[in-house]
Amino acid sequence: MDAIEPYILRIPLRAPVKTPMGMVDSTIALLIRVTSQTGEEGWGEVWCNFPRFGAFHRAVLVKRVLEPLLKSRTFTGPRAAWDAMQATANVLRLQSGETGPFAAAIAGIDIALWDIVGKRARQPIWKLLGGNSGSVNTYASLGRSHGAGPLIEKAMQRGFRGFKLRVWGDVADHIGAYVAARKQIGDDMALMADANQSWPVDRAAEWSKRFTDVRLAFLEEAIPVDAPLDAWRALARAAPTRIAGGENMLTAEMFEAAIGSGAYGVIQPDMCKWGGFSGALPMAERIIAAGLRFCPHIFSGAPGLLASAHLLAASNSPDGALEYGIEYNPARDDFVQHEIRDGRLDLGDTPGLGVEIDMQQLLRYRVATPEW
Numbered sequence: 001m002d003a004i005e006p007y008i009l010r011i012p013l014r015a016p017v018k019t020p021m022g023m024v025d026s027t028i029a030l031l032i033r034v035t036s037q038t039g040e041e042g043w044g045e046v047w048c049n050f051p052r053f054g055a056f057h058r059a060v061l062v063k064r065v066l067e068p069l070l071k072s073r074t075f076t077g078p079r080a081a082w083d084a085m086q087a088t089a090n091v092l093r094l095q096s097g098e099t100g101p102f103a104a105a106i107a108g109i110d111i112a113l114w115d116i117v118g119k120r121a122r123q124p125i126w127k128l129l130g131g132n133s134g135s136v137n138t139y140a141s142l143g144r145s146h147g148a149g150p151l152i153e154k155a156m157q158r159g160f161r162g163f164k165l166r167v168w169g170d171v172a173d174h175i176g177a178y179v180a181a182r183k184q185i186g187d188d189m190a191l192m193a194d195a196n197q198s199w200p201v202d203r204a205a206e207w208s209k210r211f212t213d214v215r216l217a218f219l220e221e222a223i224p225v226d227a228p229l230d231a232w233r234a235l236a237r238a239a240p241t242r243i244a245g246g247e248n249m250l251t252a253e254m255f256e257a258a259i260g261s262g263a264y265g266v267i268q269p270d271m272c273k274w275g276g277f278s279g280a281l282p283m284a285e286r287i288i289a290a291g292l293r294f295c296p297h298i299f300s301g302a303p304g305l306l307a308s309a310h311l312l313a314a315s316n317s318p319d320g321a322l323e324y325g326i327e328y329n330p331a332r333d334d335f336v337q338h339e340i341r342d343g344r345l346d347l348g349d350t351p352g353l354g355v356e357i358d359m360q361q362l363l364r365y366r367v368a369t370p371e372w
């Protein structure tokens with residue numbers, strides 16, 4: 001490996017959005033470009049959505065901790081590099097209490113390394129990693145439930161056939177929007193709810209029942225990821241739908257506990273937050289083998305979205321669906337050419353990730369990486 005270049009992108013939003021995780025005042029992304037000694041380029045992406053300034057720290061981890069390691073040795077492939085990054089960063093991760101930033105930085109580099117391997121092999125990553133088809137099911141992921149009607153309409157026109165709305169805080173404020181959404185999309189399309197960990201643990205079971213008539217395909221992160229598994233199991237017993245979660249699981253042990261818990265029907269790793277291809281594909285296979293639905297979480301720029309599509313395709317999941325944020329995000333939408341047809345995204349046979357980065361456009365969004 002020759003060099004890693006982090007690109008921090010920040011594009012202010014016209015109107016800030018309040019979320020349970022804090023104010024969102026900009027589109028933010030951290031893209032990673034790895035250049036090999038033979039001149040090939042690979043793109044990856046590091047999850048950095050919260051806090052909004054977290055991208056800076058992660059970029060420094062990439063540049064100051066992980067790049068020197070990768071330049072100092074040669075590896076048989078991305079999996080060996082992933083193992084080495086995990087092992088080398090382990091004590092520092094524990095000492096700093098920064099499991100998340102390290103996991104995300106390693107994941108982003110891993111994705112870029114696989115992009116290079118795919119380009120070298122002249123194969124799309126989904127095929128290289130054992131997928132039978134490059135076509136994956138998707139669903140449109142929207143922000144708050146209120147006023148979702150026009151966005152759902154636009155998403156249906158774009159080809160989406162499943163829709164997820166946020167239900168932050170008291171269900172009573174949202175249920176009307178879900179009833180309207182179900183009416184709008186009819187009986188055959190999927191409707192999902194995501195609470196982003198915001199419901200009180202002692203009320204979640206009762207609140208989940210309010211959704212019986214709108215027939216959710218799943219209810220996501222109703223309660224915090226670190227709520228006791230007994231609380232998750234109680235929710236699963238009471239809820240009229242499958243319970244989903246996984247985007248905030250940051251170690252293999254957390255996923256294993258969730259898989260074995262009996263609470264989750266849908267598990268949603270975010271490969272830009274933990275695992276890259278090297279960690280998340282074996283985990284996807286564990287999820288599928290346990291009879292659970294594997295639905296990659298992603299809210300990212302173009303490399304993260306396409307990597308997640310390759311991951312889902314490579315997993316040969318029978319019923320998985322890829323999250324696809326549909327509100328305008330320049331870091332994604334300015335670089336993704338793929339269309340959605342009848343709810344599916346077809347990756348085709350472009351080698352590697354198949355992401356086309358227009359450097360001029362990218363540099364318009366870039367903010368400087370701290371020199372430290």
Ligand SMILES: [Mg+2]
Pocket residue numbers: 194196220221247297
């Ligand atoms: Mg979510």
